[in-house]
Amino acid sequence: MDDFTMYADSFEPCLSNLSKVLKRCIDTNLVLNFEKCHFMVIEGIVLGHLVSNRGIEVDKSKIDIITSLPNPISVREVRSFLGHASFYRRFIKNFSKLALPLSRLLQKDELKNRLTSAPILQAPNWDLPFELMCDASNSALGAVLGQRAGADLPMHVIAYASWTMDLTQQNYITIEKGAENSVADHLSRIEREEDFMPIRDQFPDE
Numbered sequence: 001m002d003d004f005t006m007y008a009d010s011f012e013p014c015l016s017n018l019s020k021v022l023k024r025c026i027d028t029n030l031v032l033n034f035e036k037c038h039f040m041v042i043e044g045i046v047l048g049h050l051v052s053n054r055g056i057e058v059d060k061s062k063i064d065i066i067t068s069l070p071n072p073i074s075v076r077e078v079r080s081f082l083g084h085a086s087f088y089r090r091f092i093k094n095f096s097k098l099a100l101p102l103s104r105l106l107q108k109d110e111l112k113n114r115l116t117s118a119p120i121l122q123a124p125n126w127d128l129p130f131e132l133m134c135d136a137s138n139s140a141l142g143a144v145l146g147q148r149a150g151a152d153l154p155m156h157v158i159a160y161a162s163w164t165m166d167l168t169q170q171n172y173i174t175i176e177k178g179a180e181n182s183v184a185d186h187l188s189r190i191e192r193e194e195d196f197m198p199i200r201d202q203f204p205d206e
Contacts, residue, residue, distance in 0.1 A: 003036075005046050014040065048087065055120040055156075058088050067112045089162070091118040096162035097140040122147065122156040131155055140164050 006021055008014035018039065025032060038044060043052030050057040066085060072078040082099055089095040092114045124130070125147055134143040142162040146155040165172075 005044070005051075011040070055122045057120050058091055058115065058118045062087070063115050063118075066115060085115065088115060088118065090159040091115070091121065093144070093160045094140070094142055094162055095160065096164040097137060097142070100139055100164055119157060122158055124158055125149075130158075139170055 004021070006014070006017045008017055024030075043050060043054075045051075045059055048059055048062060050059055062084075066081075069081055069084070070077075072081050085092075085099070086095075092098070095114075098114070128147045128149065131146050131148065132143065133146075134141070136142070140162055142160070144160055145158045147158065148155050
């Protein structure tokens with residue numbers, strides 16, 4: 001086991017959860033490294049993401065590594081950079097579109113800028129309806145999944161998603177691209193049927 005996380009809305013429930021987990025560790029003879037244990041924190045790094053009551057954010061230490069990478073001058077270096085950047089692709093609108101022209105190295109700087117200003121994503125609230133927006137260009141598909149706490153309130157983004165089309169898919173007319181939008185289909189699968197809303201193509205902040 002690498003690591004595990006427990007949480008609660010307040011101190012007492014969190015303490016209760018912690019006691020249960022520690023008891024389980026004792027019962028199974030699982031030894032913990034005290035120097036790597038953090039208790040009663042208001043935010044923490046979980047699977048490479050900063051998680052708090054604000055939502056889910058990128059880990060600044062990882063972003064610093066990405067932004068410090070030199071401009072790639074070989075195929076291997078381009079792949080290495082895209083591998084690092086892809087880890088946070090759900091934070092970046094139109095990631096696939098930005099990453100498509102691998103030979104246009106200046107696009108890498110735009111990805112860096114998007115990473116350093118990445119939004120705070122919200123965890124899904126299963127009591128609220130979901131909103132799914134999708135669009136297609138000549139080379140990529142994009143979608144945004146979000147929710148609103150109220151009808152007149154701005155939408156909170158849960159995740160951006162995008163996908164690069166192959167040569168056959170690039171020949172689809174625009175309406176077929178929308179119909180074949182597997183990205184939007186993937187995100188829509190977590191919607192509940194009773195909260196069905198029509199798929200829209202108006203992206204937030206545009």
